[in-house]
Amino acid sequence: MLVNAELYVKDLPGQLVGSLEPISMVNGNIVGVVHNRDRIINHRICVNVTFEVDNNDDLEKLKNVWKARDVLIDSIGSVYKTASMEYLLLGLFNASYVEELIEKAAETVPFESVDVSYSTANHTKTRTAMITVEVLNEDDLDKLNLILEESCREEGIVYIRGL
Amino acid sequence: MRVLISGFGTVGQGFAEVVASRQDFFRERYGKEVRIVCAMDSKTYASDPDGLDPLELVSVKNTAGRVGRNTYEDSVKVMDSVDYDLLVEVSPTDVLTGGVGLTNIVHALECGKDVITVNKGPLALKFPELIGLARKNRCKFRFEGSVGGAMPIINLCHENLMGERIKSIRGIFNGTCNYILSKMDSGQPFEQALREAQQMGYAESDPANDIEGYDAACKVVILANSVFGRNVTFSDVNVTGISSITSEAVALAAANNMVIRLIGEVSDSKLEVSPRLIPKGHPLGISGTLNAAQILSDLAGPIAITGRGAGRKETASAILSDLIAIMDARK
Numbered sequence: 001m002l003v004n005a006e007l008y009v010k011d012l013p014g015q016l017v018g019s020l021e022p023i024s025m026v027n028g029n030i031v032g033v034v035h036n037r038d039r040i041i042n043h044r045i046c047v048n049v050t051f052e053v054d055n056n057d058d059l060e061k062l063k064n065v066w067k068a069r070d071v072l073i074d075s076i077g078s079v080y081k082t083a084s085m086e087y088l089l090l091g092l093f094n095a096s097y098v099e100e101l102i103e104k105a106a107e108t109v110p111f112e113s114v115d116v117s118y119s120t121a122n123h124t125k126t127r128t129a130m131i132t133v134e135v136l137n138e139d140d141l142d143k144l145n146l147i148l149e150e151s152c153r154e155e156g157i158v159y160i161r162g163l
Numbered sequence: 164m165r166v167l168i169s170g171f172g173t174v175g176q177g178f179a180e181v182v183a184s185r186q187d188f189f190r191e192r193y194g195k196e197v198r199i200v201c202a203m204d205s206k207t208y209a210s211d212p213d214g215l216d217p218l219e220l221v222s223v224k225n226t227a228g229r230v231g232r233n234t235y236e237d238s239v240k241v242m243d244s245v246d247y248d249l250l251v252e253v254s255p256t257d258v259l260t261g262g263v264g265l266t267n268i269v270h271a272l273e274c275g276k277d278v279i280t281v282n283k284g285p286l287a288l289k290f291p292e293l294i295g296l297a298r299k300n301r302c303k304f305r306f307e308g309s310v311g312g313a314m315p316i317i318n319l320c321h322e323n324l325m326g327e328r329i330k331s332i333r334g335i336f337n338g339t340c341n342y343i344l345s346k347m348d349s350g351q352p353f354e355q356a357l358r359e360a361q362q363m364g365y366a367e368s369d370p371a372n373d374i375e376g377y378d379a380a381c382k383v384v385i386l387a388n389s390v391f392g393r394n395v396t397f398s399d400v401n402v403t404g405i406s407s408i409t410s411e412a413v414a415l416a417a418a419n420n421m422v423i424r425l426i427g428e429v430s431d432s433k434l435e436v437s438p439r440l441i442p443k444g445h446p447l448g449i450s451g452t453l454n455a456a457q458i459l460s461d462l463a464g465p466i467a468i469t470g471r472g473a474g475r476k477e478t479a480s481a482i483l484s485d486l487i488a489i490m491d492a493r494k
Contacts, residue, residue: 086419086440090412117418119411128411130419158407160423162440163333163447 001137002031002052003059008044008072016047022065023051026058044072056139082112083141087131087148091157098129105147109140164189164197164490165212167247169238169267170254171204171220171230174281174308177475178251178482179217185483193490201245205254205263207231208241238263239270249489251482252280258372258381258397261285272296272304277493279485281308281478287381287397290388303489306389308481310382311336311454314470318484320390320458327460329390331430334456335447336382338472339366339373340405340425344438345450347413348422353406365452375404376425376436383427387434395434403437416440422448 009015016035023030029052039046053059059076066073089098095118102114112134119128135141145161152159166182168175182197189197198214204224209215209231224230235241242250250271254264264282269289271278273296280286285293286309297304307318311334320329335341342365346356357374360366372378380400387393405425416423419440424447426439441448446467449455454472459465471477 086421088412088416088423088440090407090409117415119415126409126411128409128415130415132419158403158412160408160412160438160440162421163426163442163445 001055001059002050003076004048004050005076006074007047007049007066008041008074009047010070011040011043011045015045018069019047019066019071020049022062022069023049023053025065026053026062028053028058028062046074056137082134082136083138084132084134085141085144086162087133088160089127089129089131089152089157090160091126091152091155093127093129093155093157095129097155098131101148101151102131104151105144108147109135109144111135164193164195164249164486164493165200165214165247166197166249166251166486167201167203167242167245167271168199169203169242169250169252169264170282171202171224172253172255173475174253174478174482175202175204175251176221176224177479178253179220181476181479181483183217189490192487193494197486197490200247201241202230203235203238203241204230207234209233210241210245212246238267242267242270242274247276248493249277249279249486251486252278252282252285253478253482254282256282256381257284258287258377259284261288265289268293269296272300272302275300275302277303277489279305279482279489281306281482283309283378283381283385286388287384290385290396291394294388303492305485305488306385307485308478310385311456311468311470312338312472312474313477313480314454314456314468314472315481315484316456316458316468317386317389318488319466319468324458324460324463324466327462330459330461331428331433332386332390332456332458333426333428333447335424335449335454336379336427336436336456336472337373337376337425338452338454339370340376340379341449341454342452343374344405344408344413344423344425347408347410348417348450350410352410353408374406376402377404379425379427379436383429383434383436386427387429391429391431393431393434399434401435401437405438408438424448 009019031050034048036046115132117130186196201210202220207229261284265285342360343356380402387395420443421440423438424441427436455469457467
């Protein structure tokens with residue numbers, strides 16, 4: 001996951017390195033750093049860093065290290081890289097079922113985007129829907145998988161997901 | 164090396180032919196030949212302590228419909244009447260009870276004999292017990308051909324990827340389903356594609372074992388137990404087959420540049436066989452009767468392999484690799 005964070009570090013030698021080093025400690029990869037020397041609050045300088053980490057657990061570890069090192073986190077979580085998944089539903093249902101299903105899922109999983117398309121065949125009663133979703137991270141995808149799988153099982157709808 | 168072959172159908176005959184064709188190799192590598200001292204089919208057996216002619220066994224089986232003149236009721240008694248070093252167990256798979264294959268494997272291991280099998284039933288039902296028995300009696304027990312036929316996956320994980328932490332394996336482990344789904348990609352409806360698979364000899368007259376995902380589930384169990392060290396059986400697998408896949412679903416997937424394939428997935432937490440959407444061009448988006456797998460490990464990353472999942476010589480090739488590994492270890 002690609003994360004952007006705005007940090008405030010003390011305006012002392014070594015503090016910038018001290019704020020970036022923990023990213024490597026959680027096996028993260030720094031994509032870019034901007035040292036905003038014109039933004040100083042309470043003798044702290046703003047550092048904007050974009051980096052990649054594997055998952056939320058690593059991000060949480062990183063946040064804890066920053067806190068321990070007295071690095072103030074002004075904002076975090078501007079995640080640009082999302083996780084996407086495709087779902088194919090087959091069975092006896094109508095468009096409102098899919099809409100309700102997505103609304104129900106959205107109560108648990110915040111969607112970045114959702115796209116639904118239906119088969120055009122009309123010689124059978126069964127319908128086929130392709131749902132393409134983008135969510136913030138893999139954990140949300142796991143939650144969504146469970147919601148859709150359970151709901152489809154209850155309704156006797158065949159559920160096929162992507163890899 | 165004295166070999167007893169239990170099961171003399173397509174795979175058993177293929178192995179006998181491979182033994183005949185590789186005697187020069189065995190002489191050069193080990194200074195001795197591999198002798199087939201007994202071959203059993205479902206009702207008859209032939210045995211000779213000096214070794215049987217493998218090609219003659221195949222010829223007799225094909226002309227007379229039986230491998231030997233001697234009939235038997237109890238395969239264990241036949242095994243006890245023969246001096247052998249290695250059992251090659253290739254009798255038909257029985258996923259409900261393990262069948263005669265399970266009986267034969269257990270007896271051979273109890274007697275301290277090495278065993279090679281491609282029989283999925285015993286492995287899917289009694290894997291921990293069989294491995295435990297082999298360890299207790301210091302026997303070699305190998306089963307490369309039980310998953311993916313000629314596609315090397317178990318030994319790849321155990322030997323070539325030794326030291327890696329394997330995170331997951333996803334793959335196409337049933338060529339019949341892949342054939343049907345590939346045909347549906349071309350516009351054929353499911354029923355027609357299935358009938359064609361039956362006419363081509365890829366699917367049985369009762370195709371449930373393939374199309375309901377049971378065969379792939381057995382292979383997922385074998386991988387889970389052997390590669391991930393889990394202790395699971397067939398009933399632990401979350402299985403969905405392909406019989407409910409419609410032409411509309413395949414067409415809608417194609418419109419989104421994807422295909423539907425029956426994928427087995429195994430990891431420390433997953434044990435599943437189900438139809439999945441695969442992007443076109445992905446290593447698991449292959450067509451035809453091929454098997455494919457993608458192994459994800461911590462150091463090497465994703466590794467993709469593909470190969471023929473079944474067939475006379477293809478499965479015999481996997482047995483041959485196990486045989487050589489055992490003979491190397493026993494040198």
